[in-house]
Amino acid sequence: MKEPATNTKPRTRPFMLRRIDLLVSPVVLIALVAVWHFVTVRFAIPIFILPPPLDVWQSLVAGFSVGPFDRSGFLYHAGVTFAEAGLGFFLGSLVGIVLGFIVASSKLIERVAIPYIVAFQSLPKVALAPLLVIWFGFGYEGKVVITSVITFFPLLINSIAGYHSVDPDRIDLARSCNASSLQILWKIILPSSLPYIFAGLNIASVLAILGAIVGEFVGAQSGLGMLLMQYNQSMQIAPVFAVLFILALGGFLANSAIRALERRLCFWAQRSAPVAEA
Amino acid sequence: MYPDVAEVAQSVDSTSSIIEARDVTKRYAASSGEVVALDGVSFDVRDGEFISLVGPSGCGKSTLLKILAGLLPYSGGTIKRSGAPLKGPGSDVGMVFQTPVLLPWRTIIENVLLPTEFRRLNSDSYLQRARDLLALVGLAGFENRYPHELSGGMQQRASIVRALVQDPPILLMDEPFGALDAMTREQMNVELLRIWNQNRKTVVFVTHSIAESVFLADRVFVMTARPGQIAEVIDIDLPRPRELSMINTEHFGRYATRIRALLHSKGDLS
Numbered sequence: 298m299k300e301p302a303t304n305t306k307p308r309t310r311p312f313m314l315r316r317i318d319l320l321v322s323p324v325v326l327i328a329l330v331a332v333w334h335f336v337t338v339r340f341a342i343p344i345f346i347l348p349p350p351l352d353v354w355q356s357l358v359a360g361f362s363v364g365p366f367d368r369s370g371f372l373y374h375a376g377v378t379f380a381e382a383g384l385g386f387f388l389g390s391l392v393g394i395v396l397g398f399i400v401a402s403s404k405l406i407e408r409v410a411i412p413y414i415v416a417f418q419s420l421p422k423v424a425l426a427p428l429l430v431i432w433f434g435f436g437y438e439g440k441v442v443i444t445s446v447i448t449f450f451p452l453l454i455n456s457i458a459g460y461h462s463v464d465p466d467r468i469d470l471a472r473s474c475n476a477s478s479l480q481i482l483w484k485i486i487l488p489s490s491l492p493y494i495f496a497g498l499n500i501a502s503v504l505a506i507l508g509a510i511v512g513e514f515v516g517a518q519s520g521l522g523m524l525l526m527q528y529n530q531s532m533q534i535a536p537v538f539a540v541l542f543i544l545a546l547g548g549f550l551a552n553s554a555i556r557a558l559e560r561r562l563c564f565w566a567q568r569s570a571p572v573a574e575a
Numbered sequence: 576m577y578p579d580v581a582e583v584a585q586s587v588d589s590t591s592s593i594i595e596a597r598d599v600t601k602r603y604a605a606s607s608g609e610v611v612a613l614d615g616v617s618f619d620v621r622d623g624e625f626i627s628l629v630g631p632s633g634c635g636k637s638t639l640l641k642i643l644a645g646l647l648p649y650s651g652g653t654i655k656r657s658g659a660p661l662k663g664p665g666s667d668v669g670m671v672f673q674t675p676v677l678l679p680w681r682t683i684i685e686n687v688l689l690p691t692e693f694r695r696l697n698s699d700s701y702l703q704r705a706r707d708l709l710a711l712v713g714l715a716g717f718e719n720r721y722p723h724e725l726s727g728g729m730q731q732r733a734s735i736v737r738a739l740v741q742d743p744p745i746l747l748m749d750e751p752f753g754a755l756d757a758m759t760r761e762q763m764n765v766e767l768l769r770i771w772n773q774n775r776k777t778v779v780f781v782t783h784s785i786a787e788s789v790f791l792a793d794r795v796f797v798m799t800a801r802p803g804q805i806a807e808v809i810d811i812d813l814p815r816p817r818e819l820s821m822i823n824t825e826h827f828g829r830y831a832t833r834i835r836a837l838l839h840s841k842g843d844l845s
C-alpha cells in the first residue's frame with residue numbers, strides 16, 4: 298500500500314534513528330583506538346614516541362587509584378588545574394560581562410575604550426604568563442589571573458555586541474512602562490544579550506583550561522600542566538597521553554555544561570552552534 | 576528637556592481634551608546638522624476619540640507618537656496629557672509598536688503582565704483582567720505559550736492586550752499592523768474597532784495606509800514632511816460600527832481621495 302506522500306509533516310522518527318550519532322560516536326572511538334593499537338604494535342613504535350593504548354589505560358588506572366589528596370595521583374592535580382581554570386573562568390567572565398555592559402552603555406566610554414581593547418586583544422595573552430609568575434609566584438594565584446585575563450576578552454567583546462543587539466523598541470517598551478534603569482538592565486538587556494554572552498562563555502570555557510595549563514608550564518608545584526612537563530622531561534609518554542586525555546575530557550565536560558545551561562536559558566533563541574569569534 | 580508649561584494657550588477649548596499639543600517642535604541633532612522632524616504641531620484629541628495619523632515616510636509620525644508617550648523629549652511647545660503637563664511615560668498611556676516587541680523568553684501571559692511588573696504592582700490582581708483581554712482578542716488558551724509559537728497577527732494582538740492591561744485611557748499605536756498581510760490587517764482593523772467599542776479608549780493610530788486611516792478614525796490628521804506639520808484635519812463622518820463593506824462606498828472613497836490629494840499636493844509621494 299502506498300503511503301500519502303505529503304502527510305508526514307511532524308517528523309517523529311524513532312529515537313534510535315534521530316540520534317544515530319550517539320551510536321556512531323563510540324564506534325568511531327573504538328575504531329581509532331584499534332588503529333592506534335595496531336599501528337604501535339605492527340610498526341614497533343618506541344614507547345617514548347607513541348605508547349600503545351593499553352599503556353595509556355594502565356597509566357590512567359594507576360593515576361586514578363590513589364585518593365584525591367595524594368600528590369602522586371591524577372585526581373589531586375586535575376583538581377588543582379580545573380579549580381584554577383574554573384575560578385579564573387568565573388572571575389574573567391564576570392568582570393568581562395560587567396565591563397562590557399558598562400563600556401557599551403556609554404558612547405563616550407566606548408569610544409575611549411575601544412582602541413585599548415583592540416590593542417590588548419591583539420596581544421597574545423599567554424605571553425603574560427612568565428610575568429605573572431614573577432608577580433604572583435608559583436602558587437595558584439598567577440594561574441587564576443592568567444585564566445581570568447584570557448577568558449575576560451571573549452566576554453567583554455560579546456557582551457558589548459550583545460548590549461548593542463538589544464532591539465531599541467524593547468527599551469522603549471520598558472520605558473513606556475516606567476521601568477527603572479536597573480529593571481531595564483535586568484529584565485531586558487541582560488536576557489536579550491544572553492545568546493551573545495553564551496557564545497563568549499563557550500569560547501572562554503575552552504580558553505580557561507588553556508590558561509591554567511600555560512600558567513603551570515611556566516612554573517608550578519602542582520597541576521596537570523606541571524605533570525605534563527615532568528613526564529615529558531623524563532620521557533614517560535604514556536602518562537603524558539593520560540594527562541592529555543584528562544584535559545580533553547575536562548574541556549569537553551565543561552563545554553557541555555555551558556551548552557546545557559545555554560539550552561535552558563536561551564531556549565527561545567534559534568541560533569546555530571556558535572562559531573569561534575574571539 | 577520638557578519645556579515649561581506656564582503659558583499653555585488658554586483660549587483653546589480644553590474642556591474634554593485628553594491630549595493638547597501646542598506648537599510642538601522637535602529637532603534631531605544629526606551628523607549632517609539638524610533635522611527638523613516636527614515644526615509647530617498643534618492639535619487636540621478629545622476623550623474617547625479615535626485619531627488616525629497619516630503621512631509619508633519620514634514626516635515625523637513616530638517622533639510625534641514617542642513624544643506623546645513621553646519617551647522622547649521635545650524641543651519646543653507645550654503638551655498636556657490627561658490634564659497635566661507631559662512629564663514622561665505614565666500609566667495613563669498604553670503603547671503599541673510596529674512589531675509586537677514581545678520578550679521571547681516570557682510566555683504570553685508573562686509578557687502581557689510586564690507593565691504591571693515594571694510598575695511593581697501586584698501582578699496577581701491583573702491576572703484575571705489579562706486573561707479576559709486575551710480571550711477578547713481570541714487568544715484564550717495561549718496564555719502559557721511562547722511568542723514564537725504564535726503567528727504574527729496573534730503576537731500583535733497579544734501586544735495590544737499588554738497595552739490595555741492597566742486599562743489606560745490613552746492608546747498610542749505606531750503602525751501596529753504594518754507588518755501584516757492585507758487580509759490579516761483588515762481583520763485586525765475590525766477587531767481593533769470591536770475592542771475600542773467595548774472600552775472607548777482615546778486612540779492615536781499611526782498608519783501609512785489611507786484606507787486604514789479612514790476606516791478606523793473619527794478624525795484623520797494628515798501630516799506632511801520637511802518640515803513635519805499637520806496639513807489638515809479631516810472629520811470622518813461614517814457611521815459606526817464600521818464594516819469592511821464601507822470601504823467600497825462612494826462616501827469612503829471621497830475621504831480617501833481627499834487625503835491622497837493632500838499628500839500629493841505637498842509633493843510627498845510615499
Ligand SMILES: Nc1ncnc2c1ncn2[C@@H]1O[C@H](COP(=O)(O)OP(=O)(O)OP(=O)(O)O)[C@@H](O)[C@H]1O
Pocket residue numbers: 603604605610611612630631632633634635636637638639783
Ligand atoms: N534618532 C534620530 N536622529 C536623527 N534624526 C532622526 C531620528 N529619528 C528620526 N529622525 C528623523 O526625523 C524625521 C522623522 O522621523 P520619524 O521616524 O518620526 O518618521 P515617520 O513619519 O515615523 O516615518 P515612517 O513612516 O517611515 O515610520 C525623519 O526625517 C528622520 O530621519
Ligand SMILES: [Mg+2]
Pocket residue numbers: 636637638749
Ligand atoms: Mg515611523
